[in-house]
Amino acid sequence: MEIITLLKDKVAEVIKELYAAEVNDKMIQFQKTRKEFEGDFTLVVFPFLKIAKKGPEQAAQAIGEELEKNVDEISNFNVVKGFLNLKLTDAYWVDFLNAISKQEKFGIVAPETSGKTIMVEYSSPNTNKPLHLGHIRNNLLGYSVAEILKANGHKVLKVNLVNDRGIHICKSMLAWQKWGSNETPESTGLKGDKLVGNYYVRFDQEYKKEIAALMASGKTEDEAKDQANLIQEAREMLRNWEAGDIEVNELWATMNRWVYKGFDVTYKAMGVDFDKIYYESETYKLGKAIVLDGLEKGILIQKEDGSIWADLTADGLDHKILLRSDGTSVYMTQDIGTAHQRFSEFNLHHHTYVVGNEQNYHFQVLKLVLKKLGHDWSDNINHLSYGMVELPEGKMKSREGTVVDADDLIEEMVLTAKETSLELGKLEDMSDADASNVFNMIGLGALKYFILKVDPKKTMMFNPQESIDFNGNTGPFIQYTHARIKSVLRKAENAGFTVEGDVTNAIMLSKKEQDLTKLIFDFPETIAEAGRNHSPAVVANYIYDLAKEYNQFYHDHSVVKEENADKRAFRIQISKKVADTIKLGAMLLGMEVPERM
């Protein structure tokens, strides 16, 4: 990064000298030189034209000449239209590689050095059904964003707020009670979350039947939905739960335990974890005091029936209820309470919520209400709003059975990885345990990369057939590149070609060697950008580019077989760094890379 700062300073000096004018930092725009042109960094000269009172090419030429004279690192320059392309010396790039080769984690900011604490809430499942593809996107994003923020030097707390109470939970409980005949995960051999999910579906089926029957007897749909015995019973169960009824609470605890056991398996398979787990059953009453306080201060309003509201019409939004007329809280109340609790307990600088974009309005309101209540830290709440995952046949709907189950999908990916590997037969001498470890890495790598390479905020398409592809812009492509480099490095070591100390900077680099080095140079900025944008896609696309660039380099350069010892040393060194960088980048995505595949 230092080179850019240096160049910017020099440009400012040169402009001052040539045109006797001061320029601000914003006017000095450096960008990477596009591949089709000769050069490393490009200065956009359009902003200087008014000062220079010259045409773009003339101005660029003049600035280029001065820079070349004054900066040792610049070997030459060229001008295309208003773009001044600067080429650095090969020696600069070799020295750069030498310098970063001494850093084991080049690009990663040392842990917890930024002085900031950031909380990332993600996953937040309901305990009435198993995790599906939508949850996978949430979990992978949350985990990865947390890792990326860590790599930017922040202290990060990963938290999960489990939705373990409410009418929807009572539905599966009630169905189990009615039709479960004491089934347990043990007795059925089913994962706990799957078992409970089945009863949630069962409730819905029976409920629909009842509605149909009521409508046949002349009720309207709304009346039928409201008056059905099943929903009445579920409501009563929720009241009993809240009243502390022992039997209901025991059933609730038991069924939730089943679900958690099932979730743990899925979380483990996805490779995600949490520093702290919150349960809604313990937090759902939070926020009430804050709302009442807001009412007292005249910030909120109360209607005749006693319900408390925020009037957001002045901000272009609606009225939003914060406490029901019976004094109970809504989701928003809880979020106000938990946010307050977290910011004060952990002294947070920032809090990111990984939640789907259907909640955009909710978070808009949350931030606004907190702000109105006088909590300035509301500005530090960030809703990482991600798009839905769609299937070729349309949206996933749990009740219509068009969901892609998380466990099934992972299993399928790993199985395909295994089949492909066996076909290629490269791992035949590996132990079964090691090989199955590799299959796991590849299957999950394919899935994780597929999901994370897409900009989080965009709706994405998941086509089960295509997504299982392991060629091209995929996780396995990146993993393969890593494995191949590792193989080359093993061969180098066996041949006794270990690189001790610095590579001489007196060598000439080929275009590909320069390009690879420049890509490595971009890694720190990539991590910074991914952090700023909360976007794993930035990292994913970067490691893909890097792997692709390496494969091209590899295709027409010998590494171990290169006879010139200095060139060989450089190539071994750059190969090593590419492997390290791929590995670090993949780690930020929660993706492992194998030594062989």
Add this chain to the structure above:
RNA sequence: GCCCCCAUAGUUCAAGGGAUAGAACAAUAGUUUCCUAAACUGUAGAUACUGGUUCGAGUCCAGUUGGGGGUACCA
């Protein structure tokens, strides 16, 4: 109705207001006596429409069309 988001090759994705819009898959033509061919190299193919701002627009603004989401004393 009102509010928000999105629209790029046949398909799935890229492109911090900058140069000739990149990849991959699919299609098609090639590359293994040589460090892993899950690789590499060709060919063909795209900014929904109409205006505007700018030296410069896929990117910013307005409108049109098409898609998604939200708008509950649900979570």
